[in-house]
Amino acid sequence: xxxxxxxxxxxxxxxxxxxxxxxxxxxxxxxxxxxxxxxxxxxxxxxxxxxxxxxxxxxxxxxxxxxxxxxxxxxxxxxxxxxxxxxxxxxxxxxxxxxxxxxxxxxxxxxxxxxxxxxxxxxxxxxxxxxxxxxxxxxxxxxxxxxxxxxxxxxxxxxxxxxxxxxx
Amino acid sequence: xxxxxxxxxxxxxxxxxxxxxxxxxxxxxxxxxxxxxxxxxxxxxxxxxxxxxxxxxxxxxxxxxxxxxxxxxxxxxxxxxxxxxxxxxxxxxxxxxxxxxxxxxxxxxxxxxxxxxxxxxxxxxxxxxxxxxxxxxxxxxxxxxxxxxxxxxxxxxxxxxxxxxxxxxxxxxxxxxxxxxxxxxxxxxxxxxxxxxxxxxxxxxxxxxxxxxxxxxxxxxxxxxxxxxxxxxxxxxxxxxxxxxxxxxxxxxxxxxxxxxxxxxxxxxxxxxxxxxxxxxxxxxxxxxxxxxxxxxxxxxxxxxxxxxxxxxxxxxxxxxxxxxxxxxxx
Amino acid sequence: xxxxxxxxxxxxxxxxxxxxxxxxxxxxxxxxxxxxxxxxxxxxxxxxxxxxxxxxxxxxxxxxxxxxxxxxxxxxxxxxxxxxxxxxxxxxxxxxxxxxxxxxxxxxxxxxxxxxxxxxxxxxxxxxxxxxxxxxxxxxxxxxxxxxxxxxxxxxxxxxxxxxxxxxxxxxxxxx
Ligand code: SF4
Ligand code: SF4
Numbered sequence: 001x002x003x004x005x006x007x008x009x010x011x012x013x014x015x016x017x018x019x020x021x022x023x024x025x026x027x028x029x030x031x032x033x034x035x036x037x038x039x040x041x042x043x044x045x046x047x048x049x050x051x052x053x054x055x056x057x058x059x060x061x062x063x064x065x066x067x068x069x070x071x072x073x074x075x076x077x078x079x080x081x082x083x084x085x086x087x088x089x090x091x092x093x094x095x096x097x098x099x100x101x102x103x104x105x106x107x108x109x110x111x112x113x114x115x116x117x118x119x120x121x122x123x124x125x126x127x128x129x130x131x132x133x134x135x136x137x138x139x140x141x142x143x144x145x146x147x148x149x150x151x152x153x154x155x156x157x158x159x160x161x162x163x164x165x166x167x168x
Numbered sequence: 169x170x171x172x173x174x175x176x177x178x179x180x181x182x183x184x185x186x187x188x189x190x191x192x193x194x195x196x197x198x199x200x201x202x203x204x205x206x207x208x209x210x211x212x213x214x215x216x217x218x219x220x221x222x223x224x225x226x227x228x229x230x231x232x233x234x235x236x237x238x239x240x241x242x243x244x245x246x247x248x249x250x251x252x253x254x255x256x257x258x259x260x261x262x263x264x265x266x267x268x269x270x271x272x273x274x275x276x277x278x279x280x281x282x283x284x285x286x287x288x289x290x291x292x293x294x295x296x297x298x299x300x301x302x303x304x305x306x307x308x309x310x311x312x313x314x315x316x317x318x319x320x321x322x323x324x325x326x327x328x329x330x331x332x333x334x335x336x337x338x339x340x341x342x343x344x345x346x347x348x349x350x351x352x353x354x355x356x357x358x359x360x361x362x363x364x365x366x367x368x369x370x371x372x373x374x375x376x377x378x379x380x381x382x383x384x385x386x387x388x389x390x391x392x393x394x395x396x397x398x399x400x401x402x403x404x405x406x407x408x409x410x411x412x413x414x415x416x417x418x419x420x421x422x423x424x425x426x427x428x429x430x431x432x433x434x435x436x437x438x439x440x441x442x443x444x445x446x447x448x449x450x451x452x453x454x455x456x457x458x459x460x461x462x463x464x465x466x467x468x469x470x471x472x473x474x475x476x477x478x479x480x481x482x483x484x485x486x487x488x489x490x491x492x493x494x495x496x497x498x499x
Numbered sequence: 500x501x502x503x504x505x506x507x508x509x510x511x512x513x514x515x516x517x518x519x520x521x522x523x524x525x526x527x528x529x530x531x532x533x534x535x536x537x538x539x540x541x542x543x544x545x546x547x548x549x550x551x552x553x554x555x556x557x558x559x560x561x562x563x564x565x566x567x568x569x570x571x572x573x574x575x576x577x578x579x580x581x582x583x584x585x586x587x588x589x590x591x592x593x594x595x596x597x598x599x600x601x602x603x604x605x606x607x608x609x610x611x612x613x614x615x616x617x618x619x620x621x622x623x624x625x626x627x628x629x630x631x632x633x634x635x636x637x638x639x640x641x642x643x644x645x646x647x648x649x650x651x652x653x654x655x656x657x658x659x660x661x662x663x664x665x666x667x668x669x670x671x672x673x674x675x
Contacts, residue, residue, distance in 0.1 A: 027247075027309055034302075051348075054291035062298030063328065069305055070324040073317060126288060126348050208516040210524045462512035 005104055006046055012039045012097050019093055026072045030065055031094065037061045038101050045108070051129045186263050194416040195225035201416075201457045208461035232409035240311055240402045247310035252403065252410035255303030259417035262296045265289035266424045267351045269434050269441040289350035290342065293425060294335060297380060300418065301327045304382075304389065307411070308399030319398025322468060323382060323389035329475040330379040330386075336483030337373035340366045340490040341429050354433030361432035368486045370430045372479055374455075377425065379475065381418045383456050385463035386471060419456060423449035538640075540614035541599045544590055546630065547611055547639035554634065555609035555646060558585040562601035562610050570594040571601060582647075588630040593623050607646040611639040 013036050020032035041056040133141055199214065199221065206213025214221040239245055301323055308320025342348060344365060345356040353362075363370050379386040390398030397403075400411050427433060427448040436444035466474070527534060536542070547555055558575035576586035601610050620626050638644070649663060 027244075027306070031306075050288050051291070054288045054295055057295040058291060058298055062295055063331065066298070066301060066305070066324055066328060069309075070321060070328070073305075073309060073321050073324070204520070207520050207524065210519055210522060210526070212524050212526050212528075458513060458516065462516045463509075 005107070006043060008100065009039045009043045009046070009104060012036075012100050013043070015093070016097055019097075027069065028094075030068055030072065032097075034061050034065050035094065035097055035101065037065070039097075039104075042101065042104055042108070049129070051126045187260070190260065190263060190417060190420055191413075193420055194413055195229070197416045197419060197453060198228070198412070199224050200453075201460070204454070204457050205461050208458075229409070232406050235405035237405040237407060238402070240313065243312045243402065244310035247306050248402075249407070251303045251307030251310060252407045252414070253303070254306065255300060255414035256410045256417060258296050258300040258303065259414045259421055262293055262421045263424070265292050265350055266421075266428060267354055267433065268424075268445045288348045290338060290348045290353065290429075293350070294331075294338070297334075297421075298327065298331055300381075300414075303411075303414065304399045307403065308389075311399075311402035313402050315395040315397065315401045316399050318395045319389040319401070322395075323399060325468075325472065326379055326382070326386065326388065326475075329472060330376040330479070333372055333376040333475060333479035333483050334380060336480065336487060337369045337376060338429065339487050340369045343487075343490055343494055350428050354428050354435070357432040358435055361435070362430045363432075366430070366486070366490065368482065369490075370426075372483050372486070373430065374426065376475075376479060377422050378456060378459065379471065381422055382415070383419070383422075384460040385465050387465060388468050388471065391465060419453050420449060422456065423452035426452045536614040536616060538614060539612075540616070541597045541602075541612040542616040543592070543613050543618050544595070544601065544628075544633065545611055545613055545635045545639060546588065546609050546633045547635060547637065549645045549647075550638055550642065551645065552636075554584055555607045556585050556588065556605075557583045557607055557609070557646070558588075559583075559606065561604040561606060565600040565604035566595075567598060567600065568594045568596055585630060588633060590628050590633060591626065592618060592628055593626040608639070608641050608644050613639075 016032045016036040016039065020029045020036065023029035023032060037056055037060045041053040041061075044050075044053040044056060202224075203213035203215075203221065214224045217223045217227050239248060304323045305320045308316040308323070311317075341353060341362050344362070345353040347353060347356075382389050388394075388398075390400065392398075395401070400408055403411060424445075427445060431448045431452070433448075434441035434445045436447075439447070549555055558573055560573065560575070563569070563571035563573060570591040571589070572591075573588040574586040575583055577583050597612070599612050602612050605611075618626070
């Protein structure tokens with residue numbers, strides 16, 4: 001059961017990502033990407049990593065894509081002269097993929113409503129995850145986070161308003 | 169197999185029960201908010217239809233349904249139609265992990281009083297609350313109107329900045345409960361609610377949750393006197409109604425979140441657990457309505473500055489302090 | 500110090516609204532409880548009569564000229580003795596803003612405002628009041644005044660015979 005679902009979900013993921021690339025309207029592309037993240041999250045869940053699945057949704061779908069949307073809207077990247085807005089044919093793939101993802105979720109919930117039977121040998125609870133993150137791989141995590149810090153400092157430096165110079 | 173079927177049926181029953189209760193609660197919360205705000209402004213609020221205005225929600229629904237469902241020209245039609253439902257849906261889904269009573273034994277089976285007791289329930293709640301912004305943003309963007317776009321962008325910025333503070337406020341709770349499961353978080357508050365243990369986290373959580381769900385005083389995305397109606401400027405009829413209902417379901421979600429995370433969930437003397445749960449949820453909802461009656465709306469830049477320079481540093485310091493104290497106690 | 504002020508300023512409103520919550524609202528429950536408006540309240544307009552019972556209005560069109568929304572219309576007519584009156588007189592209350600300028604403009608005190616504010620109607624045409632609807636039997640606010648006692652064209656008395664009225668001037672004479 002799980003493996004069927006896995007292949008189904010990876011199919012959805014690939015289709016959604018491809019559609020994301022081929023969208024002309026950036027907001028629609030973001031939607032397909034979010035859909036892809038959802039199926040990825042469910043795949044992580046199937047693989048026995050519910051925490052990673054949750055992070056996938058919270059961080060990627062809930063924060064990073066929101067940031068993308070913010071930037072798209074702020075820069076006005078969406079095409080200005082939309083003729084009508086796409087018809088239902090254009091949305092059909094989205095609806096089908098969405099329905100498939102929802103169906104997978106429902107099947108998972110129906111099979112195991114209490115989410116107890118994560119009896120797989122490779123199940124990874126929050127505690128194991130935390131221990132791996134801050135124990136075994138602590139150095140790597142630190143390095144990556146420093147990279148993020150550098151990026152943040154660099155961005156701040158670029159965007160800083162210099163005294164007497166106005167906005168850069 | 170037999171037990172599995174019973175489990176599925178019971179889950180469906182719980183689902184139906186929660187849907188019914190939440191939807192009717194949302195309808196009457198609208199009425200309660202209008203009446204309470206009225207009384208705070210020395211008015212009566214709606215009191216004409218039915219005894220004390222009790223049938224008002226029904227009339228509102230009839231009004232909204234019979235109104236014209238208007239779609240602006242050049243709007244992104246399908247996105248426009250689909251966005252309000254998304255708001256209501258994400259709000260409703262949050263209830264799946266909220267436990268409203270201790271487990272009971274039914275048909276010889278231990279039955280948890282929660283639809284789906286995920287071991288990462290807290291993260292599920294956080295994820296849904298951050299997904300809730302999609303309805304607002306897509307609706308605002310699809311309307312193809314300046315005011316809607318401004319409202320959508322404001323809600324994006326607000327969500328991004330206050331979600332951090334909200335997450336930071338929840339870490340002390342997780343630290344002291346040692347679990348992401350909401351049932352266990354409630355269990356850990358059997359003697360002392362988290363409100364007493366982590367008052368600072370509670371304060372941060374209340375403020376950031378209000379900002380994230382666009383409750384007044386942080387309702388810049390729909391600030392009437394600046395950007396008309398914000399993201400729902402172009403919506404009418406039942407689609408506007410869905411946004412509206414979603415907002416009130418969200419209020420109940422917040423009430424439930426604050427209750428299970430900080431006020432000790434169903435724990436309480438004398439009364440049955442479900443009653444305590446409901447009382448606490450309604451009390452939190454009342455506090456938010458009260459804040460709406462009392463607080464003016466800050467400016468948008470003030471909101472942002474407050475979020476990044478006050479809430480987040482305090483949240484980080486609070487985590488460090490809590491962790492240190494917990495370490496000292498445990499060792 | 501500022502912090503203390505801010506905290507106080509944030510908490511105080513909560514206390515105040517809580518206090519209001521338990522006070523009796525000031526709302527007047529309209530259809531059940533009705534206020535008596537003061538006598539000079541500006542609501543439904545009437546046309547009044549002389550103390551003798553004659554119509555006061557002389558169809559001078561001053562009210563209709565003063566009306567900012569142009570909702571008064573009439574047609575003037577004349578009696579055999581030269582006394583003017585309105586053949587028909589119409590006020591469209593669906594447009595009237597109850598500003599009272601017509602009553603101020605009226606030289607004969609014919610048109611007056613009354614405190615009757617309940618003239619809503621479901622059919623907008625019912626709000627067009629004709630002369631029969633407007634004319635009342637009393638004198639309204641000023642019970643003594645009769646325009647033709649003070650001025651006019653010899654309707655109540657002969658020309659120049661009214662109290663506080665000079666006789667007609669002889670234009671041919673140069674005497675003061
Ligand atoms: S009250 Fe004002 S608006 Fe009404 S009829 Fe008189 S002048 Fe016109
Ligand atoms: S109501 Fe008064 S102002 Fe109007 S036409 Fe008659 S006399 Fe003149």
